């Protein structure tokens with residue numbers, strides 16, 4: 001709650017903003033840009049303890065129980081992969097399985113399928129993404145899937161992108177939660193209407209993908225600005241889909257709330273870390289939506305799921321880097337998923353050795 005003095009300052013600030021707004025209507029540069037300069041969003045309330053956010057994630061993790069049957073913990077589909085990129089869809093799909101999904105499917109091209117199958121017998125790999133009936137071939141599986149990850153290793157082939165458009169439309173029709181990453185974000189930047197206003201979409205751009213998307217949607221790469229404001233603006237422009245801007249700190253927003261995850265990770269920037277995040281996120285999104293807002297204290301389930309996936313990925317990075325240093329790979333990080341998940345979400349201690357992660361919540 002704001003203090004009395006704070007309330008007074010807020011009133012004064014609001015008065016100045018009103019005057020400034022009126023003045024700016026008459027003259028000057030875009031209102032938003034100037035207001036932002038004069039009153040950056042640092043006036044927003046910030047929460048002191050990210051442990052609270054981790055607790056919300058714990059609230060949505062389903063218990064393991066003898067009475068449950070295969071599939072109930074989650075059935076995930078990854079749409080991606082192509083002859084050049086076979087690792088990314090594997091990383092995303094196996095991460096979903098190791099976080100706790102029961103089944104993990106990969107819908108990929110004819111050429112990539114045998115390669116991905118060779119990585120692991122755990123995955124169900126469908127060689128359909130470049131077939132003439134790709135959309136129908138994937139659509140028939142949708143009733144059995146709880147969430148999709150679209151984009152890892154997809155590449156930018158026009159035929160594949162066209163098929164993925166149809167898969168996105170079919171998934172939205174069924175209200176399936178969709179995590180969009182990598183070249184799926186390339187597709188959204190070309191055609192934002194594909195996910196405009198779809199409240200069950202979570203976008204996970206890295207630094208470059210964020211700027212490209214912001215440029216496409218807002219005509220401004222938004223780089224170097226207040227990151228909270230930038231992520232909030234992009235989310236709002238896309239109809240309040242949830243956006244995770246990955247980086248030194250991950251900034252997450254659904255256009256209203258904004259949250260950072262700055263849990264210690266590693267300074268190793270090997271490829272595949274974003275795929276671990278997107279695969280993990282798809283399971284947490286399914287669990288959070290299933291648990292509902294009452295389990296997330298009224299916060300958006302997608303926002304809580306995104307925070308959990310960011311914290312988990314960074315914890316994996318930290319644990320793997322402690323063992324492998326500069327030689328750390330995404331494979332090493334995926335091997336840490338079990339212990340990292342237990343440390344974060346299966347114990348009451350939660351924070352690593354009592355050192356609560358730092359972060360900030362803006363409302």
Ligand SMILES: NC(=O)C1=CN([C@@H]2O[C@H](COP(=O)(O)OP(=O)(O)OC[C@H]3O[C@@H](n4cnc5c(N)ncnc54)[C@H](OP(=O)(O)O)[C@@H]3O)[C@@H](O)[C@H]2O)[C@@H](O)CC1
Pocket residue numbers: 084085086087088089151152153154155182183206208271272274275
């Ligand atoms: N093991 C796997 O299968 C993995 C596969 N992966 C998959 O790879 C796909 C692409 O993903 P990525 O855009 O994040 O990476 P990468 O294309 O390297 O671009 C990085 C940055 O460098 C830039 N850039 C690139 N080439 C350039 C050039 N010649 N000269 C100058 N700049 C150049 C490039 O610029 P851009 O082309 O984006 O404009 C970008 O800013 C995606 O589907 C992902 O899932 C990853 O998940 C990792 C593991």
Ligand SMILES: Nc1ncnc2c1ncn2[C@@H]1O[C@H](COP(=O)(O)OP(=O)(O)OP(=O)(O)O)[C@@H](O)[C@H]1O
Pocket residue numbers: 182205206207246247248249250265266267269270271272273274275276277310313314
């Ligand atoms: N400078 C950084 N310091 C610490 N962690 C970081 C930094 N940049 C990114 N990360 C973390 O690394 C993970 C992956 O982010 P990254 O930006 O590498 O995704 P990406 O480029 O999409 O990865 P991929 O190679 O899988 O496509 C995220 O958990 C993110 O929080």
Ligand SMILES: [Mg+2]
Pocket residue numbers: 181182206274275
């Ligand atoms: Mg990526």
